[in-house]
Amino acid sequence: MAQKESYAERTEKTSSPNLMPTEFSEMGKKRVEEFVNTQRELLEKLQEMNRQWFDRAQSETNLTSEFASKLTAARSIPEAMAAYQEWASRRFEMMAEDGKQLFADAQKFVEAATRLLPNASLIKGGGGSST
16 A cells, blocks of 8 residues: 655655745735835825824814804804804814815825735726836
């Protein structure tokens, strides 16, 4: 009865010491570097977005504080209504700005994340590898 070879023995017999040519190694190294750089860029973009939204939250807090002060200082209903109209007008402007900023942030993030895809150069409209 013939003895069965173990997987390790078969692998030792069939594998050569230089299984991966230098070109493949360099290609893999380049791919890993691109991946790391893209990850770093995504992190930087997220940190930038976080700072912008934090600043935005602070400005909204300031606006609300000003509104509360004006409302407290109002001596009549027309003064209170004027304070409310001013606050509401500014608040709607800020909401419109928020929408634009959110869209721009999402677009930046998607552009950076697209580079993580295996065929990102095809998505960008290029035909080959991106250099």
